[in-house]
Amino acid sequence: MSTATPEPAKGRLRQMRQAYTITKRTDRNIGLILLLWFLVVGGVFAVAGLFVFGRGGFGITMAVIFGVLTGLLAVLIVFGRRAERAAYAQVEGQPGAAAGALQMLKRGWNVKPAIAFTKNQDVVHRVVGRPGIILVGEGNPARVRGLLGAERKKHVRIGGDEIPVHEVVVGNGDGEVKLTKLNKHIQKMKKTIRPAEQTGVLNKLKALDAMRPAAPMPRGPMPTSMKGARKAMKG
Template structure:
């Protein structure tokens, strides 16, 4: 009986760190297909159409002959693969956001998709109502991102955190962002792009000093665990495909 019970238990999902590129891509496709059943058809269709156009384009330009055929085949494969990856990346990103939407810590999971040069710290502050504030440090300066069930409570939490950060980094620009779908809030699907568009006000050489000051501030805080649930097992593998798209 014990052996039968063990056999019925679902296998624990593998960590993205232990997966190779192909395994991460397969896991990403499975996650996307659960939320977007048409992803396979759309990806194949985009690759096929782009491949045919590429074949015609590269065949006509150099003219007839062996070289024309070779360039046409290579061009069709390149354009078809590129179109398929772009479509798949966009559908996967949309499915990932749909899976995270409304779950605690969703904003923190989205902020992990930021490019290099950004330092993301999830859940640096919270209250008893499970409203939380995440922090991102990058070219715009310090970005405090709040999320929760009550916008007024989130904004109050952001004001409190802003004051704390101004004590240790008064000369650094501090931005406040509320993640949500209400008025004056930034939707989860647009959060990363919104943060990236805040401008470049801090030089890379200055970030080291800013991060050092923030570590001193964080040393006075108690450790806060990130709420479980919003991060798909394949999110880390998807990050490389989704950046900048």
């Protein structure tokens, strides 16, 4: 009988290594930080385990196991947060960074990148979910707001009065949403439409999208770091 490691396990380990490498580029003390979290959290819970299970042989064994497991859990949680933060830091400012972040939205959100764009790489992406239609612009704020206004008119005609159309500008200025907070900002929007209405809107938008020119690929590296880091955390 073969004793080879299953492929899914190998894939998860490879993703973890890739996420660690990505994080290490901007968070150079990540190894020491994770070790400290493991020792502190694991140590605290190991001591607590001695009081719960007793100080005999069985109690010491259970306390060690309890400490190791809780320490590893703390490491995974901290690593996940810092890996995601590092990935955002590496892609912020690159063309398509907002699209990369939006692709990490979970089930229930329909994301279509680059529905409108300019030659200067100002881009509008679209998200359809329970809050309605959300237009997300990235690039030069002045140009993006004009592009968002034009897209809003088109989508209001599609959605009518029943489907809200929201506008979001990604950036660090007043009235803008930071890339690191983009998905949370969208997920916190008030849910105003039913899933059936969401499906109907998507069907109507297909006709609008069919008349659009193909979106050009942004110059420079594609921002895939965030998605890779999140995959590794999911295991």
